[in-house]
Amino acid sequence: MTTSDISSNSEAKISTPSRSSTSSANVTKRLQTELMSLMMSSPPGISAFPNDENLLQWTATIDGPDATPYAGLSFKLSFEFPNTYPLTPPTVLFKTPIYHPNIDFSGRICLDILKDKWSAIYNVQSVLLSLQSLLGEPNNASPLNGQAAELWDKDPVEYKRLVLARHRDDEETGLGSF
Amino acid sequence: MDHKSLVFASVFPVPSISHTTPTPIATPDLGFTAPGQSFGGALSSNNAGQHREVKRNLAWSTATRFLSLPKAAYGEHAQFATTGYGRPWKGTDVTEALEYLLAGDGRSADDKEDGLIDWYTNEVRIHFVSYVHPALRSIWDTEVECQKAWSALAETQQILQQFQRLCLQPFNDHILPVLQQDNTKTTSANTQTRGTTQVQPSFASWKFQRNLHALFVHSLPSQRFSKTLSYVLYNSGCRLFRIYVDKGNAIPGDETIENIPVLRTAIMQLLRGLHEVGLGGEQAQKAFAHAMDKLMGSFIVSHYMKVDWYARKSVIAHLRQWVKDGFSTLVRQVMDCLKEESSSLHAIELQQWQDMAIGRLGRSRVENLFDFVINWDRSLGAILDIKEFLKTPAAKAHLSTSFSQQVSRRLLHPGATTTYILNVYIHIIRAFNELEPKGVLLERVARPVRRYLKERDDTARIIISSLLADIHDEHGNKFVTSGELSYEIAAEMQKPIPTFSQDQDDDLNWNDMNWQPHPTDASPDYKKSKVEDVIWFLLTLYDREDFINELKNILGDHLLRNQDPEYEKEIRLLELIKLRLGDDKLQACEVMLSDVLDSKRINASIREDKIGPAIPPPLPSPHTPENIPRTPQPRRPVPAAASLKPPSTPTVQEPPSHILNVQILSSFFWPALREDTFLVPAPIHAMQRAYEARFERVKGMRKLRWLPALGRVKVELQLDDRTVEADVQTWQASVVYAFQPQPGEEWVGRGKGKGKASGEGITRNVAQLVLMLEMDELLVRNALGFWVGQSVLKETGTDTFTVLESLALETAASAAAAQDAAEVMQAESVQASAVVSQSDLLMQNKELYRQFILGMLTNQGNMPTQRILMMLKMAVPGGFAGGVDELRGLLGELVGEGRLGVVGEVYGVRKG
Secondary structure (H helix, E strand, O other), rough: OOHHHHHHHHHHHOOOOOHHHHHHHHHHHHHHHHHEEEEEEEOOOOOEEOOOOOOEEEEEEEEOOOOOOOOOOOOEEEOOOOOOOOOOOEEEOOOOOEEOEEEEOOEOOOOHHEEEEEOOOHHHHHHHHHHHHHHOOOOOOOOOOHHHHHHHHOOOHHHHHHHHHOOOOOOOOOHHHO | HHHHHHHHHHHOOOOOOOOOOOOOOOOOOOOOOOOOOOOOOOOOOOHHHHHHHHHHHHHHHHHHHOHHHHHHHHHHHHHHHHHOOOOOOOOOOHHHHHHHHHHOOOOOOOOOOHHHHHHHHHHHHHHHHHHHHHHHHHHOOOOHHHHHHHHHHHHHHHHHHHHHHHHHHHHHHHHHHHHHHHHHHHHHOOOOOOOOOOOOHHHHHHHHHHHHHHHHHHHOHHHHHHHHHHHHHHHHHHHOOOOOOOHHHHOOOOOOOHHHHHHHHHHHHHHHHHHHOOOOOHHHHHHHHHHHHHHHHHHHHOHHHHHOOOOOOOOHHHHHHHHHHHHHHHHHHHHHHOOOOOOOOOOOHHHHHHHHHHHHHHHHHHHHHHHHOOOOOHHHHHHHHHHHHOOHHHHHHHHHHHHHHHHHOOOOOOOOOOOHHHHHHHHHHHHHHHHHOOOHHHHHHHHHHHHHHHOOOOHHHHHHHHOOOOOOOOOOOOOOOOOOOOOOHHHHHHOOOOOOOOOOOOHHOOOOOOOOOOOOOOOOOOOOOOOOHHHHHHHOOOOOOHHHHHHHHHHHHHHHHHHOOOOOHHHHHHHHHHHHHHHHHHHHHHHHHHHHHHHHHHHHHOOOOHHOOOOOOOOOOOOOOHHOOOOOOEEEEEEEEEEOOOOOOOOOOOOOOOOOOOEEEEEEOOOOOOOOOOOOHHHHHHHHHHHHHHHHHHHHOOOOOOOOOOOOEEEEEEEEOOOEEEEEEEEHHHHHHHOOOOOOHHOOOOOOOOOOOOOOOOEEEEHHHHHHHHHHHHHHHHHHHHHHHHEEEEEEEEEEEEEOOOOOHHOOOOOOOOOHHHHHHHOOOOOHHEEOOOHHHHHHHHHHHHHHHHHHHHHHHEEHHHHHHHHHHHOOOOOOOOOOOHHHHHHHHHHHHOOEEEOEEEEEEEOO
């Protein structure tokens, strides 16, 4: 169902601009709904909010799960939704520097549901929840950061130290003043 | 001659002072010999000159003595004038002397010698100064009072005329004949030699007269004189045309003048007289012009030019007629008096006067245009006057500035209700449409009004509710214009829908043979509105979106309240608006309308269905409609006009007459509706379940979500001594139903019966009711208040209410209290509309807003209030129901809870 939908949709986008505008209106609508549900039932430790009125770019925040090296830290992520969302996945990047086996130093994430396993039933909330659990349970089989993957099992203390060393509090928000 | 100069003259006789001393006093002028000539000689010309000198002096003496004017003050002149003159007898010596001096050799040969005429002129001058001027000064030295203006002029004219006669008589009798005689003599002879020095008699006469008149004119204070003259002319003009402007200044004592022809003659006589004594010159003409100018002004503000409120006709024709037949005739007559040569009036002058008069009338009308607009319809006459005035571009500019000022001063202030402004706006539209059908002016003057109306937040609501309002109430009377409804708009709605082609670009229609360019003074965005249609103007006040949103809210409320089963008005309104705003945006409204119409049908079909097979038990639906993609939103039924009869007797009857009418609404398209939930009385609940089941069968598994707070109930309460019937809100019905003794049957599982079977009535308190009905306390109190007002309940203690089974027990005082409560409730129940209000919305969504604010600040960092507000409006579906102040309140709460921190205007999430 999804594949046919995608093809038809992309065709429509190319052929008639009016259709594409309706599709972007659909994206907006969908994102609005997601935002609403996220706000109304936001699970602890995750939150997200659009950057401006076009709703296609969001910033999200994940608190590191307890009992992991990331406990007590919070991480910012950026979401960029394509016009074909939710048929294609959003581009998600870690903005806060993070030391993690599946995340490289530019914040790119290796997570299957953001790539080939994406499905339209996923949403921002499920992505964030997946990422939160990824922090606690990295997939060391296909690491982007080999050293981290190694250290994760071998030297939790060193790992923790590197995590803390890499982590930067978001100075842009300047929350320290409060 | 005054005393001092007389004394002086007696010692040092000066010929220039005393012309009556004719003997030559000066040493005879012997002259000089020309160079080269012999000095002296018996036959030299000097001797002849000397001789002539002596002779001339003698003649001079004789003539001047004869011609000198009598030394008498003004009053005595009358005698001279009447009884002939006390002049010495005119002997031959005098005649000879005159002839010698005027026509003979004694005529002033060169500039050194005074001519007799000059001397006479001077004599007249001195006489005037000595004897006549004092009399004039007594009249003119002080301010001339209005009442005396006429007599002052008349007297002056008389004095001067007499003096003039006195002076002219000797001149005409003695000097002129000699001159004429001489003239005829010389003209017969060769005039070549003496032509230059020849004194033409007519010229002499003219010159003398001119000198005399100059003397008169200069003797009077010119300013005062012209003012007085102009006043007199103006005043008599007013009386001629019977213009009564200010009564205080009428000239008393001239009753004769009430007779118009007599008055006219009198004026002409006076003017002619003034002209004769030389006062009809330029000065008088100026004064006259001034007077006529004022007269025209007075005429325009006079009763003749009053706005015709009854016949509603323009007075312009009348004005033109007056200028033509009255004004210009008078001008012509007066000018004939003031000018020697009669001037004919040019047609163009008349035209100019008429234009001027219309211009003035127009300006005076424009000053009151606002009043005319307010009283539009009856003020048609005035508007037509202004229309006539509007023929020049300057007039238009004047009108639009003046009217804009009036509007901003008198209309666009906080004291005026929106309804009033709307009504005035409609009047403006109508009046200006009459004034200038092209609509350029209307566009210009209406702009500030429109802008102001846009700022008022209740404008759209009033417009739409007025459009939906009934123009006649049930008694067939016109409804009283309340603060919320505009009769004008409602009346406008009754008119047939005009047909017009929508958004057709006339400029591109090449086949339009009636095409006309836009008016030259039109603004760039001028659009020729073909339909002069008030509703169109009202509907274009707003941006389409805003207006439609408002329309949705009001229409929703209206549909839910409406009793009319046909929804004629609503359908009509929608059609009307569709015509104007285009139908693409009005989908929601159409759905709403079709919802209520469908509901009617469904109700009917389900009720029929009831008679058929037994009601199947309601089945839990396997999937909720929310999960079905792209289906219409779940429809929310509203019980409307269910009737239930909670009897006061302990036994609960189940009357079969309960009728449940359900409105099925597509919630997606409806505005936010009141969603308070509470338990409806059991019988109603049962009916709802049954209805639901049937609905699901009819409508293929669609599920109903009930909104008990909407809808109306007809209740009949049977109390011990009376029956109360009322049409009430659902929660009010539920509350009163809860006062029914409840023996604790199975259906009351949720509430605990506290019924007492005594005739005393049942007592419950607020807390119990809240619990029993699972109802909001606010609603419970609202309902209790309502029933207290209906004298069904009575508050026996704090928050405790008892059913008033028997009204007879009640004292009058508590009845009055009940009355008060009823009034209070009446006021409050107006507030409880079906559609959620802004502040309600704010309260309802408070938690949502808080979440959004927290989410926003967590992810986007610290933000100032304005940005938070902007983001909230953008991100929250349906927008933020409030402004900066409401937002500050929310933020303040969050800061108070320690969840946010604030520095100045910047808020941020507090960590930890």
